[in-house]
Amino acid sequence: MGAPRTTTSRPGGRVAIVLPGGGARGAYEVGALSVLLPELERRGEMPTIFCGTSVGAINATYLASAAHQSAAEQVEHGLAEWRSLRKSDVIRNVIGPGLPRTLMRFVGDALELPGVRLAALMDPRPLRNTLRRMIDWEQLSLNAREGAFDALCVVATSLARSGPVAFVQGGATMPVSQPADALQYVRVDEMDPQHVRASAAIPMLFAPVRVDHPAEFADYYVDGATRLNTPLAPALSLGADRVVVIGFEPLGRRAHEPDRRPMRVPRIADVLSNIVDGLLVDQINDDLHQLFTVNAMIAARGRTARASRTVRSDRGRPAYRTVEYALVSPRRRGELGELAEEVLDRRYSGWRGVLNPDFPVMSRLLGAGRARSRGELLSFLLFDDLYFDLLIEAGQRDAQDWVSRHEDFWCSDPGHDFDFDTGRTTEVAGAAATEATSQPATASAA
Numbered sequence: 001m002g003a004p005r006t007t008t009s010r011p012g013g014r015v016a017i018v019l020p021g022g023g024a025r026g027a028y029e030v031g032a033l034s035v036l037l038p039e040l041e042r043r044g045e046m047p048t049i050f051c052g053t054s055v056g057a058i059n060a061t062y063l064a065s066a067a068h069q070s071a072a073e074q075v076e077h078g079l080a081e082w083r084s085l086r087k088s089d090v091i092r093n094v095i096g097p098g099l100p101r102t103l104m105r106f107v108g109d110a111l112e113l114p115g116v117r118l119a120a121l122m123d124p125r126p127l128r129n130t131l132r133r134m135i136d137w138e139q140l141s142l143n144a145r146e147g148a149f150d151a152l153c154v155v156a157t158s159l160a161r162s163g164p165v166a167f168v169q170g171g172a173t174m175p176v177s178q179p180a181d182a183l184q185y186v187r188v189d190e191m192d193p194q195h196v197r198a199s200a201a202i203p204m205l206f207a208p209v210r211v212d213h214p215a216e217f218a219d220y221y222v223d224g225a226t227r228l229n230t231p232l233a234p235a236l237s238l239g240a241d242r243v244v245v246i247g248f249e250p251l252g253r254r255a256h257e258p259d260r261r262p263m264r265v266p267r268i269a270d271v272l273s274n275i276v277d278g279l280l281v282d283q284i285n286d287d288l289h290q291l292f293t294v295n296a297m298i299a300a301r302g303r304t305a306r307a308s309r310t311v312r313s314d315r316g317r318p319a320y321r322t323v324e325y326a327l328v329s330p331r332r333r334g335e336l337g338e339l340a341e342e343v344l345d346r347r348y349s350g351w352r353g354v355l356n357p358d359f360p361v362m363s364r365l366l367g368a369g370r371a372r373s374r375g376e377l378l379s380f381l382l383f384d385d386l387y388f389d390l391l392i393e394a395g396q397r398d399a400q401d402w403v404s405r406h407e408d409f410w411c412s413d414p415g416h417d418f419d420f421d422t423g424r425t426t427e428v429a430g431a432a433a434t435e436a437t438s439q440p441a442t443a444s445a446a
Contacts, residue, residue, distance in 0.1 A: 013241025014150060015040065015047040017063060018232050021054025021225035022248045023202070023380030025336055027082045027388040029059050029246050031395025032328045034075040036244060039403055041071035049172065049240050051153040051231040053224040057199035058131065061191065064152040064169070065140035079392065081134045087383040089130045092123040124197075124206045131193045141190055144170050151238040152191060155224035155231050156198040158184075158217070159208060164227040165217060166234045167195045175237040183228065185237075186217050199224045205381075232287045236323060242410055246395075247329035248336055251288060291323055324410035328399045336391065337376035343387040344378060 019029050040046055048067070052060030059078075066074045143149055151172035158165050165184045168174060169191040177184045188195065190213075198209035198221035208220040224231075235243055245251070330336060379387075403409065 014049055014239050015045050016049035016051060016235035016238070016240030016243045017047045017060065018230060018235050018243055018245045019050075019052040019056030019059050020230040020247060021052075021056050021200070021223060023055055024382050024384075024387060025248050025379055025391060026055035026059055027391035028248060028336065028395040029056065030078050030082050031392035032246050032399040033059075033063075033395075034079055034392070035396050035399035035403065036326065036328070037071040037075055039409065040244075043409060045242070046071065047244065048148075048150040049153070049235055049238050050149065050151070051155070051235040051238070052199070053155040053229050053231055054200045054202070056230075057154040057156075057196050057224070058134070061140065061152060061154065061196050062135050064143060064149050065136045067143050067148040068139070068146075082388050082392065083385065085130070085383060085388060086385065088126060090124060090127050090383045092126060122205045124201075127197060127200070128193060131196060135193075135196075137192060140169075144191075147171060153231060153234045153238060154191065154195050154199050155228050155234065156195065156201075156209075156211070156221040157224050157226045157228075158219045158221055160219045164224055165221070166231065167191065167211075167217075168234075168238065172238045175234075183234070184217075185234070186214055188214065198222070202380075230287065232291070240323070241321070242324045242326075244326045245288075245328070247327070249329060250331060250333055251327050251329045288327070291325070322412055324412045326402055326406070326409060326411065328395070328402050330394065330398060331401070334376065335394065337379045339390045339394065340376075340379035340382045340387060343382060343384055343390065347384060347386060 017033070019026075022028075037046075046067075047063070050060040050063045050067075052058070062078060062081075063074065066077065069077075140152075144152070149170055151168055151170040154167045155164050156167065157163065161184070163182055163184065165186060167186055167188045169188045174187055175185050177186075194209060194211050198211050201207065201209045201222045203222045203226060206223075208222050210218075210220050212218050228234075230245065230247070232243065232245060
């Protein structure tokens with residue numbers, strides 16, 4: 001055990017780790033963090049704000065529970081846990097004796113037969129024990145009380161409210177939530193497995209999870225990724241001055257290259273892959289573009305910066321500030337899906353798939369003829385030790401690439417990394433700020 005750390009002042013302000021949802025892809029996050037955390041510790045900038053959604057919520061909660069330890073200890077235990085994971089630690093077998101009953105309940109639920117309900121297609125009950133083993137919940141509470149971290153933020157989607165809820169533990173100042181706000185913040189004295197399982201309850205695949213406390217937010221919840229997959233905004237609202245964001249697809253402006261293959265009738269994998277792409281990639285790109293815009297606007301100073309301060313002040317909001325960042329993601333689109341295809345072929349093709357039929361059956365249902373779309377979707381559910389090893393290696397490689405290209409670790413100018421036109425960004429920001437100042441003072445603020 002490392003000596004307890006307290007959240008004293010740090011060079012450059014508070015550092016946040018922002019982790020998106022992605023199922024089995026969470027191993028990529030751990031691989032990246034195994035490079036980034038020691039580097040941050042070397043710089044005297046260990047993170048104290050941890051924000052995550054879905055599997056990112058699991059990893060964020062683990063980091064908060066280990067915040068009293070050194071980076072080396074955090075990395076060693078985190079890697080060991082992920083490398084020991086198996087499918088049986090997350091879900092029960094889909095193809096087995098219970099399959100006929102599941103199919104009958106599916107039909108009965110579709111026909112609205114009285115008393116027949118099917119909450120999900122998969123059974124994630126093993127995840128409960130896995131979370132109890134992976135995360136030291138007593139130490140998490142102790143770390144929160146002793147100030148080893150400022151905030152742990154876990155995002156889930158409330159079915160009753162039809163919107164995201166950020167469960168926050170720690171001493172950080174809580175953002176004020178208005179009833180009309182899309183994202184609601186609620187302080188949790190004792191974070192426990194139900195909050196994390198709720199954040200990771202993939203709709204249709206996993207059953208909604210009931211959260212009992214705090215009482216005013218008691219409800220059934222599903223995966224936070226359906227509304228807020230990468231909780232960058234909560235990290236900034238909780239006081240982060242610098243953010244580390246890990247993504248599963250290339251971040252920044254995307255090149256929309258046409259698919260030059262012969263036109264074919266789309267399969268379900270193509271449609272679902274497109275939806276998932278929008279949820280997991282477009283959201284974070286929009287948030288990043290807004291961050292880049294604000295940074296460029298502040299750097300421009302002059303009329304643009306003065307206009308933005310006026311707008312924020314009139315609306316009772318703090319002034320915008322420059323936020324430095326480190327962004328780690330694969331350099332090539334679809335890379336993690338390709339790794340999933342590789343593992344499927346090496347581990348589950350032919351007769352080898354007879355002994356472990358779940359993944360081969362999923363593969364066939366998703367469409368063997370569309371490898372890219374199928375691989376993208378499989379990569380979320382391929383809870384396989386070989387796949388985890390490959391993801392960890394990929395995360396380590398991409399994190400090291402960031403560290404090697406950024407001598408000072410942090411960046412605030414997106415031009416050289418993400419091909420954004422910062423000049424144009426500043427021009428747009430100035431126009432937006434000027435337009436906002438011309439609106440009535442009662443106009444709603446974002």
